[in-house]
Amino acid sequence: MVLRLDPALAERLQVVADAEGRSVSDVIREAIGELIERRRRDKDFIRLLEDNLARHERVLRALRDEPS
Amino acid sequence: MSRRRGCGLDAGGVVVVAARVLAIPPEGILALLGERELTALTTAVAAADEAFAAAGETREPDRVCSAAAALLTALAAGRPFPRDNRAVAVAAALQLLGLHRLEPDPAFLDDLPGVLAGAPDAGELAALLRGWVHVRPSLTRGGFDVEEKMTGGGEGFAAGGFFGRFSNDARAAIVYAQEDARQLGHPIIGTEHVLCGLLHDPETPAGRALARTGITLDAVLAEIQATDRARSGRRGRVKGGHIPFSPRAKKVLELAMREALRLGDAGVGTGHILLGVIREGEGLAAQVLTRLGADLRTLRGVTTGLIEQTTPAPGVADPDGQAVIASVEALVEQRDRVAAERDALQREVERLRTALRIHGIDPDEGGASVSA
Numbered sequence A: 001m002v003l004r005l006d007p008a009l010a011e012r013l014q015v016v017a018d019a020e021g022r023s024v025s026d027v028i029r030e031a032i033g034e035l036i037e038r039r040r041r042d043k044d045f046i047r048l049l050e051d052n053l054a055r056h057e058r059v060l061r062a063l064r065d066e067p068s
Numbered sequence B: 001m002s003r004r005r006g007c008g009l010d011a012g013g014v015v016v017v018a019a020r021v022l023a024i025p026p027e028g029i030l031a032l033l034g035e036r037e038l039t040a041l042t043t044a045v046a047a048a049d050e051a052f053a054a055a056g057e058t059r060e061p062d063r064v065c066s067a068a069a070a071l072l073t074a075l076a077a078g079r080p081f082p083r084d085n086r087a088v089a090v091a092a093a094l095q096l097l098g099l100h101r102l103e104p105d106p107a108f109l110d111d112l113p114g115v116l117a118g119a120p121d122a123g124e125l126a127a128l129l130r131g132w133v134h135v136r137p138s139l140t141r142g143g144f145d146v147e148e149k150m151t152g153g154g155e156g157f158a159a160g161g162f163f164g165r166f167s168n169d170a171r172a173a174i175v176y177a178q179e180d181a182r183q184l185g186h187p188i189i190g191t192e193h194v195l196c197g198l199l200h201d202p203e204t205p206a207g208r209a210l211a212r213t214g215i216t217l218d219a220v221l222a223e224i225q226a227t228d229r230a231r232s233g234r235r236g237r238v239k240g241g242h243i244p245f246s247p248r249a250k251k252v253l254e255l256a257m258r259e260a261l262r263l264g265d266a267g268v269g270t271g272h273i274l275l276g277v278i279r280e281g282e283g284l285a286a287q288v289l290t291r292l293g294a295d296l297r298t299l300r301g302v303t304t305g306l307i308e309q310t311t312p313a314p315g316v317a318d319p320d321g322q323a324v325i326a327s328v329e330a331l332v333e334q335r336d337r338v339a340a341e342r343d344a345l346q347r348e349v350e351r352l353r354t355a356l357r358i359h360g361i362d363p364d365e366g367g368a369s370v371s372a
Helices: A007-020 A024-040 A043-055 A057-063 B011-022 B026-032 B035-054 B060-078 B085-099 B106-117 B122-130 B146-152 B168-184 B191-199 B205-212 B217-230 B247-262 B270-280 B284-291 B296-309 B323-358
Strands: B102-104 B133-135
Touching: A007 A024, A024 A043, A024 B011, A024 B026, A024 B035, A043 A057, A043 B011, A043 B085, A043 B168, A057 B085, A057 B106, B011 B026, B011 B035, B011 B085, B035 B060, B035 B122, B060 B085, B060 B102, B060 B122, B060 B133, B085 B102, B085 B106, B102 B106, B106 B122, B168 B191, B168 B217, B168 B247, B168 B270, B191 B205, B191 B217, B191 B247, B191 B270, B191 B284, B205 B270, B205 B296, B217 B284, B247 B270, B270 B284, B270 B296, B284 B296
Parallel strands: none
Antiparallel strands: B102 B133
């Protein structure tokens, strides 16, 4: 897996994955999971998101995939 | 390891945006992301961070536009999400802009589907965006455009000013304070107006702490008006525009920042402002609270407790960015510690084996035998 990370960190990430018998994707997924939790508890972030989605609903709808 | 300053939106934030757009729980989104999709997602976030860092010497809105354009184009091209990628990419870019209190002009957004159909690169899109971005009128409550008042306040609401570290709720409270001063006909914003501002939103830590103490906005306003009458009518006519803070109110805000620092919070929220009011202790706000039966020490404890229950994340969350890397680094460090302990144990075992051999004991034999 090619990540745009510091090469030394990417190498160490691979070591962690190897040591724990997991894939690099799983390690990354776990890290992102922690960030998701932090964002979900961030009231300002969620308020901004809801505000954005409400204010720009029309353009976002126009950008959705065509139903197949 | 050195840490670069990120653009303010990390991979977790993008997934939360995607979850809301796609109406799928974030965990569901994460489970759907395979190796290719994770690469596309992390690459897009890294591209945004790099664009933000590369534009380091330019003014803040230009940096944010570069980062938003990089994020949008990389997400649209990488297609990490199972459907509606362009909608998610645009929503994520809007979120990134919004975290920096910016948004594109509606006319730009109207044209955006056509622009994206031309598959612009990040540089082209950033150049377009820069011409169409403005400060967002973000916090609209009851027909009262807070942001408009904030930008007209002249007290450093702009990013980097005194209020740059205040949360949106805290900024809204200050704007309400200004409006309350105006409504009361007062020419300055005093501590009592700051207290009123904190009472407008009962869901904030300060609003909840005051509600638990039995303090209401109506009661505070009545006390202020009673004080006005006792002072032979402080009420006057205040024209529109900027109303300055009183020295005591400024002290309250400075104390709020100190309270945030004391509690280890990155930003100043409504709870910190209330702690500032309490700590200042001598202004009309503190007097009103006491007259209304509040015990300031108890109120301080309640407020601190509510702050600690609230995630500290004002304005731009995760100001350092690079949070994915930080989390990964934590995992790596944990692994390194375990490896170091294991190595130390192995060295100790080897030392003991050597000691056994010196004493004529073969450590690899099942039973201990001592040779003469």
